[in-house]
Amino acid sequence: MRRSPILGALLLPLVALACESDNATEESILAPPGPSFSHVAITGCSFLSLGVREIIADHRIVVIGTTGEDFIQCAGASVGVTVRGLGGDDIISGSAFDDNLFGNGGCDVVFGADGNDFIDLGPGDDSGICRNFVAGGYGDDGNDHIKGGPGDDFINGRADNDLCEGGPGTDSYTQCEVCNDPNSDCGP
Numbered sequence: 001m002r003r004s005p006i007l008g009a010l011l012l013p014l015v016a017l018a019c020e021s022d023n024a025t026e027e028s029i030l031a032p033p034g035p036s037f038s039h040v041a042i043t044g045c046s047f048l049s050l051g052v053r054e055i056i057a058d059h060r061i062v063v064i065g066t067t068g069e070d071f072i073q074c075a076g077a078s079v080g081v082t083v084r085g086l087g088g089d090d091i092i093s094g095s096a097f098d099d100n101l102f103g104n105g106g107c108d109v110v111f112g113a114d115g116n117d118f119i120d121l122g123p124g125d126d127s128g129i130c131r132n133f134v135a136g137g138y139g140d141d142g143n144d145h146i147k148g149g150p151g152d153d154f155i156n157g158r159a160d161n162d163l164c165e166g167g168p169g170t171d172s173y174t175q176c177e178v179c180n181d182p183n184s185d186c187g188p
Contacts, residue, residue: 044076
């Protein structure tokens with residue numbers, strides 16, 4: 001892919017390594033050092049963690065968090081995103097498109113935003129207070145599929161027709177039109 005010299009000069013401090021995916025269309029990008037937000041204009045995602053990687057592949061933005069606490073928000077993305085929080089207590093917010101959002105361990109807060117989102121909180125207790133937020137998975141406009149996983153989880157489908165699934169542990173639900181948890185009653 002040919003880039004203009006101006007764009008190349010702007011991206012040079014951010015480019016970390018070539019994407020390992022065979023179908024990638026851009027480079028992986030790491031957050032620059034420092035305690036402030038990093039906003040990568042290409043993807044529309046920002047994050048407050050050192051070591052977060054972004055990849056553009058198959059017309060989709062993929063953001064991979066760290067094993068520590070991550071704050072990843074992709075409200076400015078122009079396509080759907082896949083975000084993997086890995087370990088740690090993460091706060092993740094998707095785009096206005098169809099997203100795949102994974103908490104992957106820790107006490108996570110995952111917001112789907114608009115679009116038909118798939119949210120998987122992963123293992124760990126995703127309920128109670130986590131990093132000053134009520135932990136759990138939150139859908140929004142769109143028909144969302146929200147999975148709790150092992151541990152005690154809070155799942156809020158919010159608007160539209162949402163499928164909410166629990167896992168081992170004590171899960172609580174609100175605004176879920178369809179519930180798949182033999183241990184709990186789910187309702188609007």
